[in-house]
Amino acid sequence: MKVWMQVPILIVDDEEEFRTMLAQRLQRKNYQCFTAANGVEALALLAEREFAVVLSDIRMPQMDGLTLLEEVEKLKSGTQVIMITGHGTIETAIEAMKKGAYDYVTKPIQVQELEVLLSKAAEKYHLYRENLHLKAVLRERQPDTSLIAVSPQMKSLLVKAERVAITNSPVLITGESGTGKELIAQYIYQHSNREAQPFMPINMGALPEQLLESELFGHVKGAFTGASQEKHGLVEIVDQGTLLLDEIGDMPYALQVKLLRFLESGEFRPVGGTRIKKVDVRVIAATNANLEDKIAAGQFRADLYYRLNVIELRIPPLRERREDILPLSNYFLQKKSIQFQEEKELSKEAEQALLHYDFPGNVRELSHMIERGIILCPGRFIETEHLGFPQASELFSKTLTPLKEMERQHILEVLNFCHWNKTKAAALLEISVRNLYRKIEEYGLEPKDLSRSSF
Ligand SMILES: Nc1ncnc2c1ncn2[C@@H]1O[C@H](COP(=O)(O)OP(=O)(O)OP(=O)(O)O)[C@@H](O)[C@H]1O
Numbered sequence: 247m248k249v250w251m252q253v254p255i256l257i258v259d260d261e262e263e264f265r266t267m268l269a270q271r272l273q274r275k276n277y278q279c280f281t282a283a284n285g286v287e288a289l290a291l292l293a294e295r296e297f298a299v300v301l302s303d304i305r306m307p308q309m310d311g312l313t314l315l316e317e318v319e320k321l322k323s324g325t326q327v328i329m330i331t332g333h334g335t336i337e338t339a340i341e342a343m344k345k346g347a348y349d350y351v352t353k354p355i356q357v358q359e360l361e362v363l364l365s366k367a368a369e370k371y372h373l374y375r376e377n378l379h380l381k382a383v384l385r386e387r388q389p390d391t392s393l394i395a396v397s398p399q400m401k402s403l404l405v406k407a408e409r410v411a412i413t414n415s416p417v418l419i420t421g422e423s424g425t426g427k428e429l430i431a432q433y434i435y436q437h438s439n440r441e442a443q444p445f446m447p448i449n450m451g452a453l454p455e456q457l458l459e460s461e462l463f464g465h466v467k468g469a470f471t472g473a474s475q476e477k478h479g480l481v482e483i484v485d486q487g488t489l490l491l492d493e494i495g496d497m498p499y500a501l502q503v504k505l506l507r508f509l510e511s512g513e514f515r516p517v518g519g520t521r522i523k524k525v526d527v528r529v530i531a532a533t534n535a536n537l538e539d540k541i542a543a544g545q546f547r548a549d550l551y552y553r554l555n556v557i558e559l560r561i562p563p564l565r566e567r568r569e570d571i572l573p574l575s576n577y578f579l580q581k582k583s584i585q586f587q588e589e590k591e592l593s594k595e596a597e598q599a600l601l602h603y604d605f606p607g608n609v610r611e612l613s614h615m616i617e618r619g620i621i622l623c624p625g626r627f628i629e630t631e632h633l634g635f636p637q638a639s640e641l642f643s644k645t646l647t648p649l650k651e652m653e654r655q656h657i658l659e660v661l662n663f664c665h666w667n668k669t670k671a672a673a674l675l676e677i678s679v680r681n682l683y684r685k686i687e688e689y690g691l692e693p694k695d696l697s698r699s700s701f
């Protein structure tokens with residue numbers, strides 16, 4: 247749709263007769279004219295509203311044309327300035343063009359010549375504004391998705407990602423939890439030729455089978471109880487776009503064969519429907535599970551795996567690419583500092599601690615640590631203790647207790663529960679009484695505080 251609008255311009259000249267006459271002439275030509283007697287008046291108007299073009303005399307009292315030009319440039323509004331020169335100011339006009347003026351015209355003014363210039367300058371202004379607008383829209387659509395890649399592993403992964411991005415082949419992204427699988431999927435999408443089309447992640451583990459199927463492929467009216475309306479599946483909604491099947495390892499087995507067919511032909515059938523539909527969707531799958539183990543356990547179809555695995559992008563855990571730790575830390579620090587409006591830095595000691603930590607939760611864990619650090623640190627420097635590393639003892643009791651120790655504690659607990667009645671305890675533990683005696687001896691177990699027990 248083309249909207250017809252008057253182009254707002256500002257005429258600045260100290261000769262009142264000249265500026266009103268010019269304004270009247272241009273007003274008839276689709277320009278909405280404003281006038282000012284000097285630079286100071288002009289700036290006051292510029293502060294109030296947008297102008298596509300400023301037409302300004304050079305010699306004026308109070309503030310001359312060159313100074314006005316400099317002030318307009320500072321606004322970065324895209325407003326174009328055309329200088330009007332009288333006798334003996336041509337040199338100044340040329341200087342003005344070096345400073346960013348669009349062009350100049352000489353008095354006496356040829357109105358037709360001026361109109362050509364004005365319309366070109368206005369066009370330049372509108373292009374500038376349109377560009378600003380488009381950039382703002384794009385930024386809004388992709389809220390700061392910076393990807394930090396300093397280590398050689400990540401750099402070569404990105405090269406590979408860019409190469410697969412321009413193909414239509416399915417991609418399988420693997421990596422431990424929090425390594426950045428979704429981020430890499432977005433990176434592929436942004437470097438593909440489907441960038442103008444939608445990108446949509448969907449988690450394969452979050453929904454029960456029937457709902458997931460209808461979410462993906464849609465359903466017809468009355469397909470199941472509650473299906474009161476026909477519904478389009480995601481594959482149809484993102485047609486021409488990119489779909490991220492997240493946690494693909496959790497996809498219900500029965501649905502996997504339908505996905506396989508979809509990957510091979512783009513064809514699918516909505517739940518309860520008879521008609522086969524066809525779309526063109528780029529599929530990226532991601533998982534932190536070992537799909538080969540899932541195949542061995544009968545939970546994942548081998549044929550689907552081979553179809554998805556044409557190209558595998560494996561993101562290494564953070565501890566295998568320690569060069570990324572500090573750049574990532576600084577990135578999160580900067581991002582979160584803006585959010586919390588506080589500027590913080592890592593102390594040297596905290597940096598060392600991060601560099602030597604293993605990050606079982608990978609990049610996500612690091613980002614949470616930095617966030618905690620910013621919140622907990624009272625001064626400018628974030629120290630090691632603000633980052634909240636798991637305590638060694640915590641690790642020991644939570645995840646690293648040896649099996650023998652677990653067994654010892656468990657037997658003791660059962661014995662105490664049965665008031666050291668060994669026949670009962672052995673029965674509960676489902677081992678022989680003789681075996682139990684052996685373990686009591688082996689672990690040196692003793693009834694404690696028997697005096698307080700009931701018998
Ligand atoms: N290289 C990176 N640069 C910047 N931020 C990153 C990077 N890698 C990961 N992140 C950030 O870390 C967080 C976790 O990343 P993401 O969600 O992509 O991981 P994931 O592998 O999909 O995790 P999960 O297995 O838990 O789904 C996100 O906030 C993401 O923006």
Ligand SMILES: [Mg+2]
Nearest residue numbers: 427428492532
């Ligand atoms: Mg993820």
